[in-house]
Amino acid sequence: MEDSPLFQRAAVIGVGLIGGSLGWALRHHGLAGEVVGVEPDMATLERARQRGLIDRGVTDPAAGVTGADLVVIAVPVGSFEAVLARAAAAIEPGALVTDVGSVKLSVQAEAERLLEGGPVFVGGHPIAGTEESGVEAALGDLFQGALCVVSVTEATPEWAVARLTTLWRAVGSQVVTMAPAEHDRVLAATSHLPHILAFALIQTFAALPERDRLEKFAAGGFRDLTRIAASDAVMWRDIALANRDPLLAMLDDFENQLGMLRQAIEHADGGALEHYFGEARMVRRGLSGRGKQ
Ligand code: NAP
Numbered sequence: 001m002e003d004s005p006l007f008q009r010a011a012v013i014g015v016g017l018i019g020g021s022l023g024w025a026l027r028h029h030g031l032a033g034e035v036v037g038v039e040p041d042m043a044t045l046e047r048a049r050q051r052g053l054i055d056r057g058v059t060d061p062a063a064g065v066t067g068a069d070l071v072v073i074a075v076p077v078g079s080f081e082a083v084l085a086r087a088a089a090a091i092e093p094g095a096l097v098t099d100v101g102s103v104k105l106s107v108q109a110e111a112e113r114l115l116e117g118g119p120v121f122v123g124g125h126p127i128a129g130t131e132e133s134g135v136e137a138a139l140g141d142l143f144q145g146a147l148c149v150v151s152v153t154e155a156t157p158e159w160a161v162a163r164l165t166t167l168w169r170a171v172g173s174q175v176v177t178m179a180p181a182e183h184d185r186v187l188a189a190t191s192h193l194p195h196i197l198a199f200a201l202i203q204t205f206a207a208l209p210e211r212d213r214l215e216k217f218a219a220g221g222f223r224d225l226t227r228i229a230a231s232d233a234v235m236w237r238d239i240a241l242a243n244r245d246p247l248l249a250m251l252d253d254f255e256n257q258l259g260m261l262r263q264a265i266e267h268a269d270g271g272a273l274e275h276y277f278g279e280a281r282m283v284r285r286g287l288s289g290r291g292k293q
Contacts, residue, residue: 011068019074020138025171038064061087078238103242104180123151144172188246198229
């Protein structure tokens with residue numbers, strides 16, 4: 001007799017880069033008997049089916065989650081609440097509901113309110129992705145070798161954490177459990193601030209009057225540093241607003257650092273600059289797996 005899959009039916013709401021890749025992984029690794037994709041656009045669903053990301057697609061969230069024992073919400077964090085509100089009443093009481101959003105505290109609160117007394121929600125955030133988005137951007141094995149945060153509160157049942165952990169491990173990820181607020185502080189520093197800086201660097205460049213003439217001088221360093229500014233605008237608007245306080249705290253820290261640099265440059269303080277750059281260089285070279293450039 002064949003082993004039964006971890007989930008009988010998975011509903012993935014939003015079949016873009018992350019949802020589509022997860023749909024592919026669930027199917028490819030035999031983790032779900034069926035993967036149902038949910039999107040407003042039937043053509044996107046058909047494309048997701050052709051690409052092997054889902055078994056079938058529906059446009060109505062309530063219809064999509066009916067009969068599913070796993071519900072994954074993979075839309076921009078600003079749409080999470082509206083999407084879950086449309087699906088909530090149709091979610092099976094014993095289903096595990098999760099998400100992949102880049103912010104966890106706001107999503108946790110919205111899920112607890114909308115699912116109160118019903119299905120269990122455990123937030124997730126795969127630290128994997130690219131600056132591409134949409135159904136065509138979905139990749140097989142996107143989560144192989146990646147880190148995935150499973151977001152837990154004191155009220156999160158152990159069985160649900162164990163089930164979600166099993167899922168992420170089965171698609172090749174290493175799981176770390178974290179409280180939602182801790183996740184948001186950490187990601188503000190390691191992901192959200194760098195994206196804001198990349199957008200600002202590009203805008204600084206774009207505002208230069210001789211920009212067209214300068215483009216050919218935008219070499220490796222500039223391109224490395226700004227690659228993520230090609231990311232989706234709606235997704236990053238939502239992340240910046242949903243993680244406002246930790247992000248503002250990181251922006252304050254960054255402004256302090258810029259202030260120190262500015263002062264050293266203004267006062268032609270070569271010693272301070274050399275010390276500052278040298279320290280930063282050592283920290284950068286010590287980052288695991290990235291010691292060499
Ligand atoms: P994406 O490629 O743009 O995919 C989002 C999908 O959700 C799109 O197919 C979009 O359809 C669909 N969608 C939007 N609103 C919807 C709604 N109301 N109902 C149903 N479907 C809807 O974005 P993504 O990069 O996969 O991001 C999805 C989530 O993953 C976000 O919360 C993000 O924070 C998180 N995340 C992203 C990354 C990354 O590197 N990109 C990494 C980790 C986590 P349309 O295209 O038709 O709008």
